[in-house]
Amino acid sequence: MFTHVLTPVDGSELSMQAARQAIELAKVFSAKLSVLLVSPTYKQLTDEGFVAPLAGAARQRWKADVAERAKKVLGVIEAEAAKAGVKCKAVHAFHDSPHEAIIDTANKSGCDVVVIGSHGHGGMKQFILGSETSRVLSHSKIPVLVYR
Numbered sequence: 001m002f003t004h005v006l007t008p009v010d011g012s013e014l015s016m017q018a019a020r021q022a023i024e025l026a027k028v029f030s031a032k033l034s035v036l037l038v039s040p041t042y043k044q045l046t047d048e049g050f051v052a053p054l055a056g057a058a059r060q061r062w063k064a065d066v067a068e069r070a071k072k073v074l075g076v077i078e079a080e081a082a083k084a085g086v087k088c089k090a091v092h093a094f095h096d097s098p099h100e101a102i103i104d105t106a107n108k109s110g111c112d113v114v115v116i117g118s119h120g121h122g123g124m125k126q127f128i129l130g131s132e133t134s135r136v137l138s139h140s141k142i143p144v145l146v147y148r
Contacts, residue, residue: 002029006111008036008102008136011073014117018147019077022115025145026086033088035077036105037070038098067092099135106142114140118148 007022009015019035026033042059074090081088089109095101106114116133137144 002026002031002113004032004034004109004111005029005113005115006034006036006102006106006109007077007115008038008098009073009077009117010037010098011069012117012119014119014147016073016076018115018117020080021147023077023081023084023086023088025113025115026081027084031086033081033086034091034105034109034111035074035081035088036091036093036102037074038093038095038101039066039070041094041096097135098132099139102132102136103140106140112142114142114144116144116146118146 002025005022005026007019009019022033022035025031042062070092074092078088078090091105091109093101093105102114102116105111114136116136118133133146137146
């Protein structure tokens, strides 16, 4: 039924639980798994056209910190997938609209289902579903399984 599962994670406990369920789903269907972590793009603060002299160094340090965090989070799922015998590809993307990155990755990778947590990190949680999950549900043309 499914040949390629995409599961986005953000490091929250619920997203990691959803990813574990995605591993099980991929195992049942002998499907590939892609795990995606989306980080926001770097935003440089300016004040009336003034740019801090160390802005380049700050950007590099920020990118390194974000990449290190992503590697840790994605590594957990990669290890669990390997232990379950599921072929897994980790993807780290920079995008300011996580739902767009999720849908784009699913389409470009040929995924036929997205397994996503009902909510993750963010501000105030919505009553039923997280805002990014709601957006994925609204805009995705492929099936989306929401893990609660």
